[in-house]
Structure formats: C-alpha cells, structure tokens
Amino acid sequence: MIVFDPEKDKVNIAKHGISLGRAADLDVFARVADDRFAEPRFRAYGIIGSVFFCLAYTIRDGHVRAISLRRAHSKEIRRYGIYEDKAQKD
Numbered sequence: 001m002i003v004f005d006p007e008k009d010k011v012n013i014a015k016h017g018i019s020l021g022r023a024a025d026l027d028v029f030a031r032v033a034d035d036r037f038a039e040p041r042f043r044a045y046g047i048i049g050s051v052f053f054c055l056a057y058t059i060r061d062g063h064v065r066a067i068s069l070r071r072a073h074s075k076e077i078r079r080y081g082i083y084e085d086k087a088q089k090d
Helices: 006-016 020-025 074-079
Strands: 027-034 041-048 051-060 063-071
Touching (some): 006 020, 006 063, 051 074
Antiparallel strands (some): 027 041, 041 051, 051 063
C-alpha cells in the first residue's frame, strides 16, 4: 500500500506534474538505498505507461510512504540499467 501526505502531494503535482498516488502504478526495475537522511530512504526506478520515473520513499508502519515522484533523469536511466526496450512492453 502506498501512503502519502496530501499536502506533499499538492507540492509534488505543482513541481513534477504527477500525483504521489501514481506511485502505485510504478513498474519497478531498480531499487537503491539513499543514506543521506537519518530515516532510511530508498529510490525506486521504473515505468508508468512509457515514461521512466524515480520514486523517493521510506517505509513507515509497514507501508511505502511516498516522498517524491518525478521523471527519471537520463543519467539515472543509464546508471540503473533501465532501457528503452522495457518501456516498449505490451
């Protein structure tokens, strides 16, 4: 289950043009730990439709708590081995 703060969702929509609720649609191909914060955080890379996205999240009370959802940068796509052929799946 994906949970998120409704106010944070409004900020994410304004900044990145996508609701945090769409994180449930992410077809994940890579996950990495993000140790820059006191609370354990992670990034998941995958596809929604035919677009590559990066989801920043943490685990709270057994749920995925979405922090940010944005389009993945081309450097991230190359780094984590997410290739165009995966976006072309039908």
